[in-house]
Amino acid sequence: MLKLEEKSNSVxxxxxxxxxxxxxxxxLDTAERVEGFRLLNEETAEDFFMRLPSSDQxxxxxxxxxxxxxxxxxxxxxxxVSDLIQELPEERRREFLDLLVPNTRIEVQALLAYAEDVAGxxxxxxxxxxxxxxxxxxxxxxxxxxxxxxxxxxAWAYVIDSNERLLGLVSFMHLLASDSNDKIKDIMKTDxxxxxxxxxxxKIGELFAEYxxxxxxxxDREGRMKGIITVDDVVDVVxxxxxxxxxxxxxxxxxxxxxxxxxxxxxxxxxxxxxxVLFLGEMLTASVMAYFEKEIAEAVVLALFLPLIISSGGNSxxxxxxxxxxxxxxxxxxxxxxxxxxxxxxxxGFALGCLLGIIGFFRIIxxxxxxxxxxxxxxxxxxxxxxxLVGVVMWGTITGSMLPFxxxxxxxxxxxxxxxxxxxxxxxxxVLIYFxxxxxxxxxxxx
Amino acid sequence: MLKLEEKSNSVxxxxxxxxxxxxxxxxLDTAERVEGFRLLNEETAEDFFMRLPSSDQxxxxxxxxxxxxxxxxxxxxxxxVSDLIQELPEERRREFLDLLVPNTRIEVQALLAYAEDVAGxxxxxxxxxxxxxxxxxxxxxxxxxxxxxxxxxxAWAYVIDSNERLLGLVSFMHLLASDSNDKIKDIMKTDxxxxxxxxxxxKIGELFAEYxxxxxxxxDREGRMKGIITVDDVVDVVxxxxxxxxxxxxxxxxxxxxxxxxxxxxxxxxxxxxxxVLFLGEMLTASVMAYFEKEIAEAVVLALFLPLIISSGGNSxxxxxxxxxxxxxxxxxxxxxxxxxxxxxxxxGFALGCLLGIIGFFRIIxxxxxxxxxxxxxxxxxxxxxxxLVGVVMWGTITGSMLPFxxxxxxxxxxxxxxxxxxxxxxxxxVLIYFxxxxxxxxxxxx
Numbered sequence: 001m002l003k004l005e006e007k008s009n010s011v012x013x014x015x016x017x018x019x020x021x022x023x024x025x026x027x028l029d030t031a032e033r034v035e036g037f038r039l040l041n042e043e044t045a046e047d048f049f050m051r052l053p054s055s056d057q058x059x060x061x062x063x064x065x066x067x068x069x070x071x072x073x074x075x076x077x078x079x080x081v082s083d084l085i086q087e088l089p090e091e092r093r094r095e096f097l098d099l100l101v102p103n104t105r106i107e108v109q110a111l112l113a114y115a116e117d118v119a120g121x122x123x124x125x126x127x128x129x130x131x132x133x134x135x136x137x138x139x140x141x142x143x144x145x146x147x148x149x150x151x152x153x154x155a156w157a158y159v160i161d162s163n164e165r166l167l168g169l170v171s172f173m174h175l176l177a178s179d180s181n182d183k184i185k186d187i188m189k190t191d192x193x194x195x196x197x198x199x200x201x202x203k204i205g206e207l208f209a210e211y212x213x214x215x216x217x218x219x220d221r222e223g224r225m226k227g228i229i230t231v232d233d234v235v236d237v238v239x240x241x242x243x244x245x246x247x248x249x250x251x252x253x254x255x256x257x258x259x260x261x262x263x264x265x266x267x268x269x270x271x272x273x274x275x276x277v278l279f280l281g282e283m284l285t286a287s288v289m290a291y292f293e294k295e296i297a298e299a300v301v302l303a304l305f306l307p308l309i310i311s312s313g314g315n316s317x318x319x320x321x322x323x324x325x326x327x328x329x330x331x332x333x334x335x336x337x338x339x340x341x342x343x344x345x346x347x348x349g350f351a352l353g354c355l356l357g358i359i360g361f362f363r364i365i366x367x368x369x370x371x372x373x374x375x376x377x378x379x380x381x382x383x384x385x386x387x388x389l390v391g392v393v394m395w396g397t398i399t400g401s402m403l404p405f406x407x408x409x410x411x412x413x414x415x416x417x418x419x420x421x422x423x424x425x426x427x428x429x430x431v432l433i434y435f436x437x438x439x440x441x442x443x444x445x446x447x
Numbered sequence: 448m449l450k451l452e453e454k455s456n457s458v459x460x461x462x463x464x465x466x467x468x469x470x471x472x473x474x475l476d477t478a479e480r481v482e483g484f485r486l487l488n489e490e491t492a493e494d495f496f497m498r499l500p501s502s503d504q505x506x507x508x509x510x511x512x513x514x515x516x517x518x519x520x521x522x523x524x525x526x527x528v529s530d531l532i533q534e535l536p537e538e539r540r541r542e543f544l545d546l547l548v549p550n551t552r553i554e555v556q557a558l559l560a561y562a563e564d565v566a567g568x569x570x571x572x573x574x575x576x577x578x579x580x581x582x583x584x585x586x587x588x589x590x591x592x593x594x595x596x597x598x599x600x601x602a603w604a605y606v607i608d609s610n611e612r613l614l615g616l617v618s619f620m621h622l623l624a625s626d627s628n629d630k631i632k633d634i635m636k637t638d639x640x641x642x643x644x645x646x647x648x649x650k651i652g653e654l655f656a657e658y659x660x661x662x663x664x665x666x667d668r669e670g671r672m673k674g675i676i677t678v679d680d681v682v683d684v685v686x687x688x689x690x691x692x693x694x695x696x697x698x699x700x701x702x703x704x705x706x707x708x709x710x711x712x713x714x715x716x717x718x719x720x721x722x723x724v725l726f727l728g729e730m731l732t733a734s735v736m737a738y739f740e741k742e743i744a745e746a747v748v749l750a751l752f753l754p755l756i757i758s759s760g761g762n763s764x765x766x767x768x769x770x771x772x773x774x775x776x777x778x779x780x781x782x783x784x785x786x787x788x789x790x791x792x793x794x795x796g797f798a799l800g801c802l803l804g805i806i807g808f809f810r811i812i813x814x815x816x817x818x819x820x821x822x823x824x825x826x827x828x829x830x831x832x833x834x835x836l837v838g839v840v841m842w843g844t845i846t847g848s849m850l851p852f853x854x855x856x857x858x859x860x861x862x863x864x865x866x867x868x869x870x871x872x873x874x875x876x877x878v879l880i881y882f883x884x885x886x887x888x889x890x891x892x893x894x
Binding site: 140144155173205208210213231234235238239243255258259280282283296300301304305311322323327332337347348352359360363393423427 | 587590652657659661678683686689697699707723726730736737740743744747748753755759762765770777787794802803807810840865866
């Protein structure tokens with residue numbers, strides 16, 4: 001911010017560069033952003049504006065004079081305008097739509113009818129079209145005229161019949177490499193991947209990744225061409241979906257905006273909500289422990305190992321749930337695989353439980369030999385802790401791996417089975433397992 | 448698997464479709480995959496092979512006869528061959544390199560010299576080139592001849608001078624829309640984004656996302672053209688990096704392979720390693736609690752709330768660390784922002800701590816009124832629990848948000864500050880805070 005203020009004092013000497021503004025951007029408030037944006041020279045400002053995420057574009061437009069807004073909003077292709085409009089407050093959308101040229105406005109209004117996270121909301125309604133019975137030479141001439149009205153990165157033209165139905169694709173490469181008298185319908189690629197307007201963005205991301213696509217056509221149920229989705233929008237989707245999952249898996253509601261742009265109030269709401277739910281769940285441990293109050297009073301030494309035992313359950317559960325949620329998101333594991341996963345995770349949990357159980361067992365023996373801390377029945381205590389660890393870690397692993405399946409089959413997002421959520425569920429069971437096992441081994445001795 | 452077996456019995460009737468094989472693929476072992484692949488008809492098999500991840504391609508090649516391997520490996524562009532070769536065992540790489548045509552082999556060997564996760568390891572050394580003093584017409588003719596030897600999706604040609612230096616880019620669109628007598632050097636785009644061979648893949652992903660690129664040139668330090676990176680490879684990188692981060696944040700070493708392909712032994716190693724480290728850390732709680740053994744013996748009721756208190760610290764820490772790690776990965780937060788984050792997270796932690804503290808306070812009062820569980824000094828107990836919660840949640844939030852900065856500034860991956868790792872660190876502090884606060888309020892009464 002300081003840097004920017006210095007700049008604005010010396011604005012007569014030299015304009016701000018976009019790299020400088022880029023660097024300061026995340027930390028600036030709205031007034032400073034507008035100020036910084038005004039200091040860019042016109043061409044740089046346009047490039048800078050086009051590169052901003054839609055929420056930041058909306059922020060600038062709301063603060064700039066309408067004459068400037070008109071020039072800026074007209075730079076954007078219809079799909080980007082539609083994203084931007086959705087970031088504006090409901091009551092001000094109309095006035096910004098009115099800044100568009102009439103054709104674009106109609107395209108944008110059509111896009112606004114779709115949900116943001118389906119193909120219809122991602123697609124660009126402008127694409128290059130050719131007819132199946134054109135020759136390659138005719139197609140090239142015809143394409144030249146369309147080129148200025150589409151984004152410059154597209155390497156494919158779409159072959160559309162008189163009913164607007166998509167018949168095939170031809171790449172520019174293909175056009176250039178073909179004889180100019182060949183018919184389009186003879187050289188077009190007819191085995192292509194397409195989606196309908198309602199296809200979910202997560203599915204679209206998977207298709208792009210699996211088939212290494214750079215662009216994909218969107219058609220309606222009757223096979224009529226509606227628009228194209230380009231891979232740059234899909235990269236944003238993939239990143240956005242991963243962020244959502246990561247936030248949920250960390251035990252917080254997903255943020256819609258970058259860290260610095262989330263208000264204090266919103267931050268407390270998104271984090272406090274889950275923390276409260278987890279806190280209420282964890283209260284059960286206090287109730288369960290009250291039930292074992294007598295045992296704790298008689299053998300305080302038992303309480304010493306309680307955090308160790310329940311956290312081991314929580315950690316093994318966090319691991320398992322994280323691994324399964326991600327495997328589900330990548331399509332490696334499907335709902336019907338739950339039984340295979342369960343069988344596998346039972347063995348994994350048993351092995352991990354034995355590992356920690358053995359370490360725990362020897363830790364107690366060793367400390368006792370060194371310090372005599374744990375009384376004459378330290379060996380039974382060590383056995384009880386060791387066996388509890390096997391049980392708790394197995395339980396954590398099973399709960400953590402199965403919870404995402406339960407959530408998904410109940411129609412919830414599996415990523416809601418966050419590490420803290422699983423840890424909380426496992427804690428209660430951990431207390432029960434530990435005191436039950438300890439009761440069995442130590443009754444009549446310590447208890 | 449069953450489905451596949453049925454298929455292979457009825458192989459005479461109809462070949463396996465790639466959709467069927469796709470569906471069964473993740474669950475098949477190597478022998479079944481090879482069997483399934485053999486059941487595809489030749490053209491489908493080629494498409495299927497090209498779509499597989501490199502590790503699966505390697506698995507097939509190792510099991511197929513050399514004659515078949517030769518045909519398959521020659522389908523791939525050099526960058527994909529290089530990825531595949533790296534998946535093969537060291538001692539067998541030579542024999543597969545020998546299956547390539549000599550030119551490709553030289554290209555692949557050059558690529559193999561780069562690390563997998565830098566630009567050099569991602570790039571394709573084949574691209575379309577033109578000279579600056581060609582006319583548009585000459586360039587189009589010249590490009591036609593090159594087209595067959597490059598991947599079909601590329602929409603840009605690169606303008607290279609006689610010293611192999613990259614001067615600019617021209618898109619096919621641009622070529623088609625220009626007059627055929629224009630000089631390339633007059634129409635080329637000279638403000639382009641490029642990276643050097645050593646640029647890290649994470650940085651490349653950020654550039655693609657920020658500038659909405661579909662392809663990016665790679666140059667050496669002297670500006671000489673080395674190859675191009677296409678966005679489909681970048682989508683894979685973005686997904687791979689997110690998976691790595693998610694695994695680490697869940698408290699496990701990142702898997703290099705999909706869930707089903709990780710062997711039992713590897714699974715135990717990757718998960719058991721971290722679990723053991725966390726377990727050893729958590730042992731500190733037992734030592735710290737031994738120090739408070741007298742207090743617990745005198746007021747067993749204190750022990751009842753211990754899991755509640757330490758898990759609240761763990762949960763708030765997991766949230767904070769998750770949010771900060773992701774914000775770092777997305778470039779929203781940089782190392783030098785730590786002080787701003789600390790100030791903000793202190794307020795957030797205080798607010799969240801008060802929220803849970805107040806709930807905890809009233810929970811004890813309410814339960815006591817209902818059941819008379821907590822003895823005559825329940826009010827002091829409620830105050831001690833409430834205040835401990837404020838302290839523990841604040842401590843969790845601060846630790847969780849600062850740990851990623853500490854790790855990064857020490858040169859480690861911030862994503863290693865996993866939810867379980869933070870929870871473990873916070874647990875020890877939680878025990879200390881709780882018993883200290885309780886000692887202050889309850890000494891002379893319960894203690």
